[in-house]
Amino acid sequence: MTEQTTQQNYRAAGEQAGAPSGVATGFIVFAGVMMIMSGAFQAIAGLVALPGRPRTRHRRVTYGR
DSSP states (O other), X not given: OHHHHHHHHHHHHHHHHOOOOHHHHHHHHXXXXXXXXXXXXXXXXXXXXXXXXXXXXXXXXXSOO
């Protein structure tokens, strides 16, 4: 009798938790995609910076002269 009651209690507790809502799942997927895209852009920027050659011309700024 107690074993059957314990199984019913576990089942009831699991049913109360429920599945996450669609909005929560959507936000999680969106955040994951944004992190992957950000990482890809950072990797591209890192590969571009490897040659060490500056991509822009720098002017020396002097104040007062």
